Amino acid sequence: MSEMDDATGAAASPPRPSGDPPPATARSRRRGGTHPLARFLIRRILTAVLLAWGITLVTFVLTNLVPGDPVAANLGQRALGDPAIVAQWRAEHGLDKPLWQQYGLYLQGLVQGDLGTSQQSHRPVSEDLAEFVPATLELAGAAIVVSLILGVAFGVVAALRRDRFADHALRVLSLIGISVPTFWLALVAFYVFFYRLQITPGSGRVDPALGGAPPVTGLQTIDALLAGRWDIFVSAAGHLVTPALVLALYTIGLLTRFTRSAVLEVLGQDYVRAARAKGLPGRVILFRYVLRSALVPIITVAGLAFGSLLSGTVLVEAIFAWPGIGQYAYKSATTLDLPAVMGVGLVVGVVYLVINLIVDVLYGVIDPRVRSQ
Amino acid sequence: MxxxxxxxxxxxxxxxxxxxxxxxxxxxxxxxxxxxxxxxxxxxxxxxxxxxxxxxxxxxxxxxxxxxxxxxxxxxxxxxxxxxxxxxVAMVFQDPATSLHPMLTVGRQLTEHMRHHLGVDKAEARARAVELLGKVRIPGADEAFGRFPHQFSGGMRQRVAIAIALACSPxxxxxxxxxxxxxxxxxxxxxxxxxxxxxxxxxxxxxxxxxxxxxxxxxxxxxxxxxxxxxxxxxxxxxxxxxxxxxxxxxxxxxxxxxxxxxxxxxxxxxxxxxxxxxxxxxxxx
Missing domain, CATH: 3.40.50.300 (P-loop containing nucleotide triphosphate hydrolases)
Known part of the structure; x- marks a missing residue:
């Protein structure tokens, strides 16, 4: 997080000319033997691995701190009355060992790709996740792509048309996006577009009559394209549109606001005025000079927004019967299916890590000052 | 007079x-x-x-x-x-720390308006830029071309800004x-x-x-x-x-x-x- 803050801070107010900065990286490049961007990347990845280990520890401890006995949640009344059955069930699931030993076993399994067996589905958790995670990634991915495109475009328009009609209209729109609760919006969208207007398909990922494309990536739309099944693609995309837009609206609002203020801030910078003084065309100034600098705070917010977007999927998936990880998490949590809960926690944590890693790398790509630090 | x-x-x-x-x-x-x-x-x-x-x-x-x-x-x-x-008509601003774009190389900031105004190709713009960097007395002009503004001292940055201003022979x-x-x-x-x-x-x-x-x-x-x-x-x-x-x-x-x-x-x-x-x-x- 601290790198993020530094980077945003640097973008907001470029450093003053205080003394001489360190000499060129060209020299250090030769000395280190690796490209500065590569070294930057390696450092970030090593940190990410450490953090991933931290995530396993936290999910494991938190999951086991949850009040409630998995035995009671999983066995029936009669079985609970029989101490022998209870003891056998505990031994089967490794619950009779001390906690640190359980963690050791968990980690041991983890490095071999074994996340334990779900007590509900009686399948390996990894198999369950492989089935549900792609659905959520497809939904969240579509939502983040839509919100990046629309949010940044709206923000730029609002900044360039400052205090004019477009700016005011977009301000109202983004405030609505930020303040309307996702679950309510999901219900209303479902009711209006599916039930009343009947212009969108209902729940699920694809028309059941079509079956579905042979899984390659697990993303229904991509798989349909790979299989050349245009009909499945249309159906899958149609199913995706409403939940993705519902999910994206908050992020669109957020990104519109942030992009607007970031662009306005950059527009006031000396180097933008200097670019005008050079007689560069407005298009070049906007894309090369303004947007490039404004991107640093924008991707910071986008990275964080992706996190809240993931948590938003739980509600949206429930309402649109989207067979994703949100639904799976909900079911596992209510039945105290500990391996499944930990699996979900781990996946969400790793997704966060990857997003942060991408954001960090993007900082380095965009801003040479970050790379050379 | x-x-x-x-x-x-x-x-x-x-x-x-x-x-x-x-x-x-x-x-x-x-x-x-x-x-x-x-x-x-x-x-x-x-x-x-x-x-x-x-x-x-x-x-x-x-x-x-x-x-x-x-x-x-x-x-x-x-x-x-x-x-x-x-x-x-070209302009040099007060503070070279803020008047140069921190994320673009000196070379890019030197050549983009040259190419726009004079319509010269990349290689020619580069040659002119290196010559200009020499003219404003920046040591190692060829290497300086690919560097970023933060890799220069304040005085050198202002020289870069002057070179940028002079790029199209105003x-x-x-x-x-x-x-x-x-x-x-x-x-x-x-x-x-x-x-x-x-x-x-x-x-x-x-x-x-x-x-x-x-x-x-x-x-x-x-x-x-x-x-x-x-x-x-x-x-x-x-x-x-x-x-x-x-x-x-x-x-x-x-x-x-x-x-x-x-x-x-x-x-x-x-x-x-x-x-x-x-x-x-x-x-x-x-």
Whole structure:
């Protein structure tokens, strides 16, 4: 997080000319033997691995701190009355060992790709996740792509048309996006577009009559394209549109606001005025000079927004019967299916890590000052 | 004083939000001459410079005439004004730490407007840029081309900014407090460079500064501004030694130790006029 803050801070107010900065990286490049961007990347990845280990520890401890006995949640009344059955069930699931030993076993399994067996589905958790995670990634991915495109475009328009009609209209729109609760919006969208207007398909990922494309990536739309099944693609995309837009609206609002203020801030910078003084065309100034600098705070917010977007999927998936990880998490949590809960926690944590890693790398790509630090 | 006048500002008035910041400015810049524009902050020096390039802040209204040849820059259509900016009239800003884009290489910032205005190809633009970097005395010009602004010291950055301004061989250079943000040791080098380029390329330079020391070092003519008006204008020696206007006199008296101006004695700060072919950039490191 601290790198993020530094980077945003640097973008907001470029450093003053205080003394001489360190000499060129060209020299250090030769000395280190690796490209500065590569070294930057390696450092970030090593940190990410450490953090991933931290995530396993936290999910494991938190999951086991949850009040409630998995035995009671999983066995029936009669079985609970029989101490022998209870003891056998505990031994089967490794619950009779001390906690640190359980963690050791968990980690041991983890490095071999074994996340334990779900007590509900009686399948390996990894198999369950492989089935549900792609659905959520497809939904969240579509939502983040839509919100990046629309949010940044709206923000730029609002900044360039400052205090004019477009700016005011977009301000109202983004405030609505930020303040309307996702679950309510999901219900209303479902009711209006599916039930009343009947212009969108209902729940699920694809028309059941079509079956579905042979899984390659697990993303229904991509798989349909790979299989050349245009009909499945249309159906899958149609199913995706409403939940993705519902999910994206908050992020669109957020990104519109942030992009607007970031662009306005950059527009006031000396180097933008200097670019005008050079007689560069407005298009070049906007894309090369303004947007490039404004991107640093924008991707910071986008990275964080992706996190809240993931948590938003739980509600949206429930309402649109989207067979994703949100639904799976909900079911596992209510039945105290500990391996499944930990699996979900781990996946969400790793997704966060990857997003942060991408954001960090993007900082380095965009801003040479970050790379050379 | 016989050299050809390049840029003539007459009756320039600028108002921002109903407040008049320039109340009829007359200035004339001639080829190969440095015209110093002095005055306290808020007197309208910078606004005058910005008005020439049409870079006044949002909501500002300018009237009068800014003649570049037979064109009036104030009424020029945006497309043609854009061709003048950078191409015929260039500008160097006060703080090179903020006037260079931190995320673009020096080479890119040097060549993009060159390619736009002059239509030269990449290789030619690069060759010109490296030559320019050499001309502003940046050591290792070839390597400097690929570096980022933060990898240069303040003085070197301002040299880069000057190179950028000169890239399209403009006729007029507006330098807005070009040495104010720099260390005193570095100032002299940058001023010498400006003076040298002015003589060598026949540039008409408008040097905006509040620093009379800077002024006496390199200006040919000096104009003094106060509250949006030019109160005195004339050759440097005359204005600085025998100020006619009481305001100019009070400005000179306000200098810490009025060493430049014991009446009668010639101003002798780092005078670069005599040194028209400067060579060593003093006190600077790459």
């Amino acid at each position: 016989t050299s050809r006048s390049v840029l003539d500002i007459s009756g320039l008035k600028v108002s921002i939000g109903g407040r008049e910041v320039l109340r009829g400015v007359d200035l004339s810049l001639a080829e190969g001459r440095v015209h110093g524009l002095a005055g306290e902050s808020g007197s309208g020096k910078t606004m005058t410079g910005l008005a020439v390039l049409g870079l006044l802040p949002h909501g500002a209204r300018a009237t009068g005439r800014i003649a570049l040849g037979d064109r009036d820059l104030l009424t020029l259509p945006p497309r043609e004004l854009n061709r003048v900016r950078g191409g015929e 006729k007029v250079l507006i330098a807005d407090e070009p040495t104010t943000a720099l260390d005193v040791t570095v100032q002299a080098g940058v001023l010498r460079l400006l003076r040298g380029l002015c003589d060598e390329l026949g540039l008409a330079v408008l040097l905006v500064t509040h620093d009379l020391g800077v002024m006496s070092a390199i200006a040919d003519e000096v104009s003094v501004m106060r509250e949006g008006l030019v109160v005195e204008t004339g050759p440097r020696g005359q204005v600085l030694r025998e100020p006619a206007h009481p305001y100019t006199r009070s400005l000179l008296d306000a200098l810490p130790d009025s060493s430049p101006e014991p009446p009668g004695s010639a101003p002798e700060p780092p005078d670069a006029r005599t040194d028209s072919s400067p060579d060593s950039p003093t006190g600077e490191t790459a």
